[in-house]
Amino acid sequence: MIKVKSLKKNFYTNGKVIPVLKDINVEINTGEIVALCGPSGVGKSTLLHLLGLMEEPTSGVIELFGTDTSVLDANSKADFRKQHIGFLFQFHYLLAEFTVHENLLIPVRIKNSTADPRDKIKDLLKKLGLEDFAGRYPNELSGGEQQRVALARAVINRPGVILADEPTGNLDKENSEIVVNLLIDEAKNCNSNLIIATHNTELAKKTDRIIYLRDGKVT
Ligand SMILES: Nc1ncnc2c1ncn2[C@@H]1O[C@H](COP(=O)(O)OP(=O)(O)OP(=O)(O)O)[C@@H](O)[C@H]1O
Ligand SMILES: [Mg+2]
Incomplete structure (x- = not known):
């Protein structure tokens, strides 16, 4: 469960x-999928960055899965992030010098899992229709394929919350549809919260609830 109380952010x-x-005051139940x-400019990305512990709020509390994150120091925040949070951005940010397989291996290694992730990576790539791409480099993939790899990277550690910022902003209609459906499937599979910042109303309609921001507040 995610609880946001009296959250303020000034730049x-x-x-x-x-x-x-x-x-900002909002509660999101375990497993709930929200848009x-x-x-534009209302603060959607800002809120996602705060929820992902990538930025500091000016004041207020973000409680993630029972932990009040405002009391965590920088190291504990980084730890919390790698244990519980997955990100998917508009632009994939895959690492160009690494293959698809290696790009997926990195978050697993950072999380310090001892289990051998090879089967897990293979299974996930298969589910996302990417089984033939494990050895390729990002620049050898189409935009939609790159975004599916970024999706795999966001969910590989089965995070409690997946934060997606305009994940289809860069894709055509068909690929948007594919990526969103896979994203929702994966979130449901892992019983993860999924929060998608989006301008796409078709996409927003597929979620359990739409949270509207207006003038710095939830309306
Ligand atoms: N580092 C910063 N310094 C100053 N102002 C910033 C900074 N980051 C964001 N802002 C401002 O904060 C506001 C919210 O930005 P944010 O990116 O969260 O909007 P958004 O709702 O995601 O918009 P979009 O739909 O265009 O992506 C904007 O007015 C932006 O100019
Ligand atoms: Mg934004």
């Missing part, structure tokens, strides 16, 4: 305060 540029998130919507 500071050129001596000016930019209040982006003003007072995060609202106009």
Whole structure:
């Protein structure tokens, strides 16, 4: 379960305060799949970065699976992130010098799992229709294929929460459909929370609930 209480985020540029998130209060149940919507610049990405412990809130509390994350130091946050959180971005950010298999191996190794991940990687690639691509480099794949590999990377450690920021923003209609369906399937499989920031209303309709942000608050 995810609980966000009185969350505030200001940015500071050129001596000016930019209040982006003003007072966010929201609870997301275990396994719930939600879309995060609202106009451009409203703070959707900012909220995902805060939920992923990649940025510090100005004030307020983010509770993830019973842990109040505001009391964690930087090392504990990094630990928490690798144990519980998976990210999927608009641009895949796969590592160009590594093969598909190696790109998936990295998060498993970072998590410090002792189990041999080879079968797990193979199974996941098969499920995503990528079984023939394990030895290829990212630049040898289409945009949709790259995004499916990034999806595999986001879910390989079966995170409690998957944060997806415009995961289909860069894809055509057909590939968007494929990626979203796979993403929702994987989240359901792992009983993970899935939070998708998106402008795509078709995509948003597939989730359990749409959270709208407006003027720094949930409406
Ligand atoms: N590091 C920063 N410094 C100053 N302002 C920032 C910073 N990061 C984001 N902002 C501002 O915060 C606001 C929210 O940005 P954010 O990227 O969260 O919006 P968004 O809802 O994801 O928009 P989009 O739909 O276009 O992706 C914007 O006005 C943006 O200019
Ligand atoms: Mg954004």
